[in-house]
Amino acid sequence: xxxxxxxxxxxxxxxxxxxxxxxxxxxxxxxxxxxxxxxxxxxxxxxxxxxxxxxxxxxxxxxxxxxxxxxxxxxxxxxxxxxxxxxxxxxxxxxxxxxxxxxxxxxxxxxxxxxxxxxxxxxxxxxxxxxxxxxxxxxxxxxxxxxxxxxxxxxxxxxxxxxxxxxxxxxxxxxxxxxxxxxxxxxx
Numbered sequence: 001x002x003x004x005x006x007x008x009x010x011x012x013x014x015x016x017x018x019x020x021x022x023x024x025x026x027x028x029x030x031x032x033x034x035x036x037x038x039x040x041x042x043x044x045x046x047x048x049x050x051x052x053x054x055x056x057x058x059x060x061x062x063x064x065x066x067x068x069x070x071x072x073x074x075x076x077x078x079x080x081x082x083x084x085x086x087x088x089x090x091x092x093x094x095x096x097x098x099x100x101x102x103x104x105x106x107x108x109x110x111x112x113x114x115x116x117x118x119x120x121x122x123x124x125x126x127x128x129x130x131x132x133x134x135x136x137x138x139x140x141x142x143x144x145x146x147x148x149x150x151x152x153x154x155x156x157x158x159x160x161x162x163x164x165x166x167x168x169x170x171x172x173x174x175x176x177x178x179x180x181x182x183x184x185x186x187x188x
Contacts, residue, residue, distance in 0.1 A: 059169065136151055
């Protein structure tokens with residue numbers, strides 16, 4: 001008889017293999033898939049927890065998709081869940097890259113594969129826009145002028161003034177930490 005915990009590990013392996021295999025375009029594309037399977041279908045954590053995990057995954061070193069799958073696995077089944085989720089998320093990319101590197105000349109010259117990759121770029125852009133809209137709407141719902149103004153300020157800093165994203169992210173983190181610290185001091 002297979003225990004409930006073991007079934008959970010197998011589900012994590014299967015779902016992370018599936019998500020990693022069929023999502024192209026980076027970590028932001030994984031977020032809607034995690035939302036669909038972990039939040040909407042299984043209700044393993046809330047939408048707010050997903051946004052928090054996506055923020056942590058983005059600001060942590062490494063690939064966002066791997067970080068998010070690891071955090072999701074940890075949230076669902078602890079350290080073992082994090083481990084199996086991380087391995088399952090890495091495995092399809094490893095296999096695909098090994099195949100592509102082996103047959104690179106054939107892939108590079110094939111017009112059908114080039115057309116498929118261009119089509120994927122369009123769908124990736126749509127998923128990223130969906131994720132950005134979701135995050136912006138959550139920030140605006142906070143009804144904090146500072147956080148709301150951070151959205152256009154970060155965009156302008158990157159797009160108009162070409163300030164490095166790491167600097168923008170660091171400044172935003174500093175402002176948010178200062179905001180939390182000041183709020184905590186006021187409550188004392």
